[in-house]
Amino acid sequence: xxxxxxxxxxxxxxxxxxxxxxxxxxxxxxxxxxxxxxxxxxxxxxxxxxxxxxxxxxxxxxxxxxxxxxxxxxxxxxxxxxxxxxxxxxxxxxxxxxxxxxxxxxxxxxxxxxxxxxxxxxxxxxxxxxxxxxxxxxxxxxxxxxxxxxxxxxxxxxxxxxxxxxxxxxxxxxxxxxxxxxxxxxxxxxxxxxxxxxxxxxxxxxxxxxxxxxxxxxxxxxxxxxxxxxxxxxxxxxxxxxxxxxxxxxxxxxxxxxxxxxxxxxxxxxxxxxxxxxxxxxxxxxxxxxxxxxxxxxxxxxxxxxxxxxxxxxxxxxxxxxxxxxxxxxxxxxxxxxxxxxxxxxxxxxxxxxxxxxxxxxxxxxxxxxxxx
Amino acid sequence: xxxxxxxxxxxxxxxxxxxxxxxxxxxxxxxxxxxxxxxxxxxxxxxxxxxxxxxxxxxxxxxxxxxxxxxxxxxxxxxxxxxxxxxxxxxxxxxxxxxxxxxxxxxxxxxxxxxxxxxxxxxxxxxxx
Ligand SMILES: Nc1ncnc2c1ncn2[C@@H]1O[C@H](COP(=O)(O)OP(=O)(O)O)[C@@H](O)[C@H]1O
Ligand SMILES: [Mg+2]
Numbered sequence: 001x002x003x004x005x006x007x008x009x010x011x012x013x014x015x016x017x018x019x020x021x022x023x024x025x026x027x028x029x030x031x032x033x034x035x036x037x038x039x040x041x042x043x044x045x046x047x048x049x050x051x052x053x054x055x056x057x058x059x060x061x062x063x064x065x066x067x068x069x070x071x072x073x074x075x076x077x078x079x080x081x082x083x084x085x086x087x088x089x090x091x092x093x094x095x096x097x098x099x100x101x102x103x104x105x106x107x108x109x110x111x112x113x114x115x116x117x118x119x120x121x122x123x124x125x126x127x128x129x130x131x132x133x134x135x136x137x138x139x140x141x142x143x144x145x146x147x148x149x150x151x152x153x154x155x156x157x158x159x160x161x162x163x164x165x166x167x168x169x170x171x172x173x174x175x176x177x178x179x180x181x182x183x184x185x186x187x188x189x190x191x192x193x194x195x196x197x198x199x200x201x202x203x204x205x206x207x208x209x210x211x212x213x214x215x216x217x218x219x220x221x222x223x224x225x226x227x228x229x230x231x232x233x234x235x236x237x238x239x240x241x242x243x244x245x246x247x248x249x250x251x252x253x254x255x256x257x258x259x260x261x262x263x264x265x266x267x268x269x270x271x272x273x274x275x276x277x278x279x280x281x282x283x284x285x286x287x288x289x290x291x292x293x294x295x296x297x298x299x300x301x302x303x304x305x306x307x308x309x310x311x312x313x314x315x316x317x318x319x320x321x322x323x324x325x326x327x328x329x330x331x332x333x334x335x336x337x338x339x340x341x342x343x344x345x346x347x348x349x350x351x352x353x354x355x356x357x358x359x360x361x362x363x364x365x366x367x368x369x370x371x372x373x
Numbered sequence: 374x375x376x377x378x379x380x381x382x383x384x385x386x387x388x389x390x391x392x393x394x395x396x397x398x399x400x401x402x403x404x405x406x407x408x409x410x411x412x413x414x415x416x417x418x419x420x421x422x423x424x425x426x427x428x429x430x431x432x433x434x435x436x437x438x439x440x441x442x443x444x445x446x447x448x449x450x451x452x453x454x455x456x457x458x459x460x461x462x463x464x465x466x467x468x469x470x471x472x473x474x475x476x477x478x479x480x481x482x483x484x485x486x487x488x489x490x491x492x493x494x495x496x497x498x499x500x501x502x
Pocket of ligand 2: 270273274332334336337
């Protein structure tokens with residue numbers, strides 16, 4: 001038995017008579033073959049549309065207290081009717097223009113169309129939907145190509161820089177004879193420059209990965225008191241070189257968060273690294289762990305140069321290097337906080353900042369305690 | 374306790390890096406050989422019976438994963454320590470290498486000459502335990 005395929009159409013109209021007369025016309029449309037269903041309530045229609053229940057939607061302009069166009073305005077892009085034809089009682093240019101602007105594929109005046117016009121309108125709307133889907137797919141492909149390019153380019157940059165690290169490293173280790181203090185100082189500068197380049201490449205790769213949606217979290221119960229103790233002790237070496245101390249205040253009770261340990265570890269490495277970079281000598285960085293009802297909150301508090309109020313909103317943007325008295329000397333890519341926020345968001349967590357110029361900065365990270373299903 | 378000096382095989386296709394690792398390891402006194410791809414590495418490994426292999430992943434002719442598949446560390450060479458030494462930190466590749474018997478993964482870009490030697494020492498020390 002050959003399968004007959006129909007185009008499923010949903011008519012959203014609060015008037016049953018309208019459904020009956022439209023259905024009579026739809027039945028006479030043979031190209032494409034159609035099946036009309038009817039929904040009279042705005043709320044129910046919204047639900048059906050969100051589930052992409054039909055191939056095409058015909059929506060009345062007036063729906064009780066709502067306008068059919070509210071179905072376009074009030075809902076998220078992926079829950080809008082696609083494609084859809086707006087129906088009105090009278091021809092009205094303003095409504096027509098508005099409807100097309102909001103993405104309607106066609107506009108029909110009730111009583112003024114026959115089966116042939118309907119057929120044309122359906123074919124046009126369906127064709128447009130397909131063209132749009134293709135364009136969308138093309139955009140996704142372009143975007144993936146971009147992500148791939150960044151990833152390949154960054155990886156390739158790593159190899160020559162790794163070579164530089166080896167050869168300068170050998171000289172610095174005295175493998176080819178003792179160095180004069182000046183030679184050593186110069187080589188150290190070259191080595192540090194190269195290290196910075198390697199870090200930027202790593203940041204680029206991390207960001208490319210999170211932007212491409214390729215970060216897969218392996219969440220598990222993680223003792224945040226322990227994790228922060230480890231990070232604080234790792235980072236204390238760098239802080240000590242800058243004449244700073246890191247003080248850890250663990251929570252008094254078990255601080256178990258539901259997180260990907262390696263990823264969250266890097267978030268705190270970033271935050272503590274920033275706290276140290278943007279603070280002067282003889283200051284202390286405090287790391288405080290607290291347990292709330294639903295979250296574990298970690299605060300990284302520094303006594304550093306602080307952040308101007310107008311800059312606070314830019315902090316988490318890509319490449320947001322913000323000038324401050326220590327930023328030139330500190331160096332960086334402006335990608336650390338962008339990445340940190342992205343992965344904290346992926347955990348359903350939250351990252352906040354409080355700061356005043358000269359008065360130090362506090363970053364707060366909220367992480368979920370339990371697995372919510 | 375007399376520590377046995379390990380024999381090392383470095384598998385690295387970048388000529389400059391290959392040379393650097395050889396120089397560093399030789400000057401630290403280790404018996405070191407180098408290969409430029411997985412196929413050469415298989416041949417050299419058979420001849421020289423290394424204790425430690427530093428293995429790059431992305432290489433022409435036969436890549437690191439291909440080398441591991443043929444070399445079969447788990448069944449055929451359980452005593453050889455394989456350090457995956459790659460600049461591609463793709464989780465999937467790294468997981469696969471571990472599954473095929475690699476002992477450790479190190480991002481090449483993070484290892485300075487000093488750290489390279491430390492990796493050798495740590496690997497040998499772990500072996501004595
Ligand atoms: N603890 C802090 N104190 C003062 N400024 C900070 C602090 N953390 C971040 N910033 C500011 O935010 C900017 C962005 O930070 P980040 O994304 O980590 O990039 P980077 O540190 O590489 O510049 C920095 O350039 C700096 O100006
Ligand atoms: Mg930073």
